[in-house]
Amino acid sequence: MAIDLVTLSPWTRKHDDPRINLIPKAPVIVYPKSLAELIQLCRERPASQRFRAAGSHWALSSAAISDHTFIETHDPNNVHQVLGKTLTEVIPGCMSDVLLSVLGNTHKSDITHSFVHVEAGKRIYQLYAELDTPDDLSSNKTLAGLLNQNFKNRDFAQSWAFETLGGAGGQTVVGALNTGTHGGDFTLPPIADSIVALHLVADGGRHYWIEPSTSAVNTQLTDDVKLRNLYDKVAGVGNFEIIRDDAVFDAVLVSVGRFGIIYSVVLRAVPQYMLHEQRRLSTWQDVKDQIKELTGPLYTDSDLEKARFLQVAVCLTPHHNFERNLAGITKRWNQGMPAGDPQGRAECVGKMGDFDVRIQAPLFSNAGATHGYSPDPDDKHKAADPSLLERACADASFLRGIIIGVIDDIEKFVASHGVEVGGGVAAVAIGGGVGLAAMFPAFLAFLFILKKILDALDKDDRFGEFMEHIKNELLDPDEPDPVKRAAGLFIWQMIVFQAFKDQQSEHDYDAISYAMMDRHDYLNVSCDVNLDSVEVFFDAVDDRLIAFVDALIAYEIMQEFKGLAFAGYASLRFMGPTRALLGMQKHEVTCAVEVACLKDVSGGQQVVDYASTFARKPNINGLLHWGQHNDYTMADVEHRFGDSVDASGGTLGTWRAALSRITDNGRLDGFSNDFTRRTGLEVVRPKIQEFTVDRHTVSTGDTITLKWNCLSNPPDSRVSILFSRPTAGPSLINTVPLVGQHQIQVTEPGTHVVNFSVMRTLNGIHRQNSRTAFITVS
Amino acid sequence: MATIFYGPWYVVLGRVHFQFSQQRFLISGSDNADGIYPVTHGNTLVLPVQGAKWQLRMEIIPSAIIQTGRSWEPTIVRESMKFVLGEGLIVQLDGTFQFELPDPPTNVMSLICNSMDPEINPIPTANPFSFTLGEGSYSDGDDCHGQSHRQA
Numbered sequence: 034m035a036i037d038l039v040t041l042s043p044w045t046r047k048h049d050d051p052r053i054n055l056i057p058k059a060p061v062i063v064y065p066k067s068l069a070e071l072i073q074l075c076r077e078r079p080a081s082q083r084f085r086a087a088g089s090h091w092a093l094s095s096a097a098i099s100d101h102t103f104i105e106t107h108d109p110n111n112v113h114q115v116l117g118k119t120l121t122e123v124i125p126g127c128m129s130d131v132l133l134s135v136l137g138n139t140h141k142s143d144i145t146h147s148f149v150h151v152e153a154g155k156r157i158y159q160l161y162a163e164l165d166t167p168d169d170l171s172s173n174k175t176l177a178g179l180l181n182q183n184f185k186n187r188d189f190a191q192s193w194a195f196e197t198l199g200g201a202g203g204q205t206v207v208g209a210l211n212t213g214t215h216g217g218d219f220t221l222p223p224i225a226d227s228i229v230a231l232h233l234v235a236d237g238g239r240h241y242w243i244e245p246s247t248s249a250v251n252t253q254l255t256d257d258v259k260l261r262n263l264y265d266k267v268a269g270v271g272n273f274e275i276i277r278d279d280a281v282f283d284a285v286l287v288s289v290g291r292f293g294i295i296y297s298v299v300l301r302a303v304p305q306y307m308l309h310e311q312r313r314l315s316t317w318q319d320v321k322d323q324i325k326e327l328t329g330p331l332y333t334d335s336d337l338e339k340a341r342f343l344q345v346a347v348c349l350t351p352h353h354n355f356e357r358n359l360a361g362i363t364k365r366w367n368q369g370m371p372a373g374d375p376q377g378r379a380e381c382v383g384k385m386g387d388f389d390v391r392i393q394a395p396l397f398s399n400a401g402a403t404h405g406y407s408p409d410p411d412d413k414h415k416a417a418d419p420s421l422l423e424r425a426c427a428d429a430s431f432l433r434g435i436i437i438g439v440i441d442d443i444e445k446f447v448a449s450h451g452v453e454v455g456g457g458v459a460a461v462a463i464g465g466g467v468g469l470a471a472m473f474p475a476f477l478a479f480l481f482i483l484k485k486i487l488d489a490l491d492k493d494d495r496f497g498e499f500m501e502h503i504k505n506e507l508l509d510p511d512e513p514d515p516v517k518r519a520a521g522l523f524i525w526q527m528i529v530f531q532a533f534k535d536q537q538s539e540h541d542y543d544a545i546s547y548a549m550m551d552r553h554d555y556l557n558v559s560c561d562v563n564l565d566s567v568e569v570f571f572d573a574v575d576d577r578l579i580a581f582v583d584a585l586i587a588y589e590i591m592q593e594f595k596g597l598a599f600a601g602y603a604s605l606r607f608m609g610p611t612r613a614l615l616g617m618q619k620h621e622v623t624c625a626v627e628v629a630c631l632k633d634v635s636g637g638q639q640v641v642d643y644a645s646t647f648a649r650k651p652n653i654n655g656l657l658h659w660g661q662h663n664d665y666t667m668a669d670v671e672h673r674f675g676d677s678v679d680a681s682g683g684t685l686g687t688w689r690a691a692l693s694r695i696t697d698n699g700r701l702d703g704f705s706n707d708f709t710r711r712t713g714l715e716v717v718r719p720k721i722q723e724f725t726v727d728r729h730t731v732s733t734g735d736t737i738t739l740k741w742n743c744l745s746n747p748p749d750s751r752v753s754i755l756f757s758r759p760t761a762g763p764s765l766i767n768t769v770p771l772v773g774q775h776q777i778q779v780t781e782p783g784t785h786v787v788n789f790s791v792m793r794t795l796n797g798i799h800r801q802n803s804r805t806a807f808i809t810v811s
Numbered sequence: 812m813a814t815i816f817y818g819p820w821y822v823v824l825g826r827v828h829f830q831f832s833q834q835r836f837l838i839s840g841s842d843n844a845d846g847i848y849p850v851t852h853g854n855t856l857v858l859p860v861q862g863a864k865w866q867l868r869m870e871i872i873p874s875a876i877i878q879t880g881r882s883w884e885p886t887i888v889r890e891s892m893k894f895v896l897g898e899g900l901i902v903q904l905d906g907t908f909q910f911e912l913p914d915p916p917t918n919v920m921s922l923i924c925n926s927m928d929p930e931i932n933p934i935p936t937a938n939p940f941s942f943t944l945g946e947g948s949y950s951d952g953d954d955c956h957g958q959s960h961r962q963a
Contacts, residue, residue: 354942451945459944466943519940526942576892583894588933590896594940647931651817651864652902 036074037064037113044103046090047203048564050632061102064113068234068296071116072268074104075293076238078703080748084236085706086294088154088205092212092660093566096289096708104294106154107205108391116154116296117392119163121174123230124150124299127259128176132252136176137184147176147193148229148254150299151206152393157195158202159392161547162382162400164193164302192305194546197221200606201553203401207295212660213287213616215625216550217363217606219332219573220341225286225613227300230254233285235293235695236703238268242275245282245612253277254299280614284691287613289659291709292695307368307375308342308549311335312540317347317358317582324605325574327622332607334366341366345605346537347582349589349628349640350529350598354463358586359530361537368543377406377548405552408542432499435531436487439524440480447473457527468519475520482506483524497563497633500600503528504634510596522593533602565641566629568658569648570617573607573624577653581626581644588643597636603628614684614691615674615714617656625658667713667796678798681718692716699747699793710795719746719791719802726787726806733782733810740774743791750793759783779810812888813839813866814904818928822867824856825903825921833872834906834920835883841865850920859927869906871919884908886919899932901925 039062043054061082065071078084085099088107106116125133128148136147151160167190168177177189197218199209206224208214215223230244242260244253257275264273276282285292311334323331324345334340342365348358383398442455451470454462462469486503507521571578582603589599604627611618617625628644630637645664648655651672657663668677675683692715693699699716709715723742731737743752754766758781766775771791779785785808792801822844827834830852838844841862850856870883886906894900902924907916926932 355938355940454944462942462944464944464946466941467945468941468943470945515939519942522940523942576890580892580894580900583896584900584931584933587894587896587899591933591936594936594938643931643933650928650931652900652926653931 036070050563063104066114071234072238075234084703086290088208091204094660094663100706114391116152117394118152120150122263124148125176125179127255129253129256137180137186140188146301152297153207153295154205158401162397193302194305196227196303198550202551215608217342217344219607219622222609222611226611228298229301230299231295232297233293234296236701243282244277245279246277280687281691283612283614284688287615291714293704306546307370307543308365309368309543310365312363315360317360321579340364343607347603348533352461352530359533375545377544380406381548401555404554406548439527443476447476460530461526472520475517497631500634508596563632565662567641567645567662568625568627569655570623570625572620573622578624592636599636599640600634601630614688665712670712698745700745717800719750719793721802724789724804730809736776736778738776743771752791755788757786782810813868815866817864819861821925822858823923825923827852827920829919836869838867871908
C-alpha cells in the first residue's frame, strides 16, 4: 500500500515567521489516508526514525516538532487527502444496545446530548458546520436515522453543537483536545472533556479503543463484540485492544502526542444553542479585586443569573500617567434559539457544497473562510462589516484611522496651547501639572514623522513591521533628549489606548454557538503570523493570578521607561475543571492568562519570555499551556504534577503509568521527541522483567549463570551488575545488554552478592530498579 | 504550618500584634539564615534569606506570662501575595492563633517577604515622565478612568 509522503520538504507552524521555514528540510512528511495506513506506518517504523503527529500546525510549542518524521492528519496546504472523515461504523454501528435504547426512548426537550465520531484531522470549524446540519433520517448509518428506524424516534435529526470551544476553530479537533485547549466557559470543562472515547494507534502498530470506566453518559458507549468485529480485521486479531480505564483515558486526553497518534475521537455533542455576548470597557485596576468573587458581578449576566463565559482583556500599555490599564470585560450567557435562521449561521457556515476528496467531507461555503462574526451595531440580527482590525489584518493597513485620530488630537492640543484636550490626550495624561506643555515642540516633530509614515504605508506592509516602524520612530532608547522621549512615548500610549478601546468597545448581541465562540479571522494574512504566545493557568481565587498580571504591567512600564514597548494584551479567560491528568484546569474555576506578541515588534518577545519565567518560578507555580510557548523543564512538570524522584506518584505518576502500559514501559519510544524528553513526559522508572541466578548454593570452582531481561524499558536504559566476593569489594560488570546472560566462576568460599540494576537517566536525574541475589559457596 | 520559599527573599517583620505572649519565627533549609527569631511587640527586623528551597514557620506560647512552662505552638498562617509596582513580588504571612473558642483567631504576627529574584522583579526606575495637564485644559471625553475630565 503506497502512503503519500514527501521528503526533504519544509515544515513550519501557522504562527511562525512566513519568511523563514522552521524546519527547512524535514526528512519525511507522511499523509496517511486511513487507519490501516496509520497502523502500517507505526508497525514498520525504522528504529532510527521517530514520529510525531501534526494537524493544522496551530500549536506554538515545540511539542509538535518531530525528531524525524511528521505524520500529518491534516494538510495545511490543502494538497493531500487527510484524515477528515466523519465515521459511522462506531457511531451508531458499534454503540451498546443499552445506550441505543436509552437514546431511542428519549424525546425532544429531554434530549441532552448526541455523539459524533470523527477522524483526527477534521478541523473544528468543519465539524461544527457538520453538526449544525441535521442528520439524514432515511439512512440508518446515521445515529438519528438508526434511532428513527429502530425506535421511531425522529427527534435526533436536529442541529447539534460543541458544548464549548476555544477562541479559534482552525485547529483540528484532536490537536485542540490533546494540548488542553479551552474557551472561556467557566461553567464548563475544556474541549477535551467532551470526548467520550478515542482510538489510539501506538508505536509498534498496536491500536486501542479507549473509554473511561466511569462513562460521562452513565451507560457504556460501545459494545465489545461489535468493536472487535469492526477493528480486528483492520490489522489482525490480537493487535487491537479495548481499554475501559479512567487513568488511561484521562492520561491520553491531554498527552501532547506522546502516546501515539489519536486516529479518531467520539465527542459528546449538545443541542444547538444561541449565546448572548456583552462587552464593556473598564480598567484592570477597577475589576481585578472582583475576580476572586466567583458569585460576584463579574460572573453574572444582566439578570444577575450565572453567566457561562468571562474574558478580561487587559491592555498592558498603561494610561493615566502610568497608573491605569484598559480592560475589556466580555461575558456570555445562553439565549433561546430564534424562530428563523439564527444569526451567524449563514456568515460562519453558509451553504453545504459538494463532497471534497481532500478533506473527506462536504465543504461549507463560509466555514473557516471568513472574518470572525460580529453584529451590525444598528441591527444586532445582521452581521457587521469587518472591523478595522479585521480589514487591516486582511490587507495590512491597520491603525491608519487611529493614527489619523491621534494626529488630530495632538494638533488641536498643541494649537490651543494645551487648552483643547481630545479624548486620547485626556486618557493618557492626568491633571495637576504642566508636564505636557514642555513637549509641544517634540509633539510637532513627531506629527510630521507620523504623517510621512502614513503617506508611505503600503497595503502590502505586514502589520507587525508597520507597528515596529511606528514604534521605532516614537520610542528610541538612545534618544538623549528626555522631553523628546517623553513625547514619543505619550503618542505611542495614545495609539495603543485608542486601538484597544476600538477593539474592546461596548457591544451586545446574539449569535449561534460557533459564530460566537470561534472568533478567529480566517482572512487574516498579516496579524497572525510571526507570533509568540504563552498562556499561564491559575486558580481564579488565588492571589498569584492578580500578582501575575500586575507583574506583567510593571514589566511593561519598566520597558517603556527604557524606550521599548509591547504591542499586545493579556487575555484572562475562565473555565471549569478537567478530568485530563495533565490538563491545566485543576480548580473549581481556573483562569488562563494569555500573552501574545508580534515578534516583529521589539519589546513583545521580552514580555512573553518574562511571563514564562515568572510563571515557572516555584513560588508562583503557574501551569503553562502545552500547545503554546512552553519552557517547562522536567523539574517544573514534576513540581506541578508530582512524580519527582523524591516523591513518586501524583497525577504525573498516573500518567506515566498509563504511558508505560501503552509503550511497553517506554520500549516503544517512537513518539518521544525533544519536548517530551525535556519536560519528562516519558517513562522514567525502569523495570526488571526477569532476573535469575541458576543456583544459590554452589561449591568453589563452580560456575553460576545470571539471566536477565530488561527489554521493556526505554532503549537508552542501562543495565549494571555488581558482583561482590567475600574477600574483595564489588566488581562492576558494565556495558551489558538489556537482555542477556552472564556466567561467573566462584573461586572462594563464603557469601557472594549480586546486585543487579537497570537505570534510566533523563535530564540528569537517575532512577533505577534493583534486585539482589546471595550465593553461598562452600 | 510552614511556608516554603524558593530563592532569595527579604523577610521583614511587619508587626507583632499581640503583646501578651511570646512569639517567634523559625527559618530552616536556607543557605544563610537558619535559626530562631524571637520577636516582641515593637521590634523591627529585616532579614535577607538565601537558598534554593527553605521554609518559615511562626510559633507562639499563648499567655506565657501567666502560664509559664507551656510549649511553643504553631500559628495558623494566612498567606497573601501581591505584586507592587516599584517593590516587586510580596508575600505577606499573617500568623493567627485561636486563644479561646468561640473567639475568632487573633492575628499575632505579620511577616512581609519581598522577593529578591531579579528575574521576576521588574523594578522600574522612578517615573522619568510627567504626563500631566495644566489647569486650563478641558475635555469632554470619557477617559476610562471612571470619570470625565473637565478641568476648566
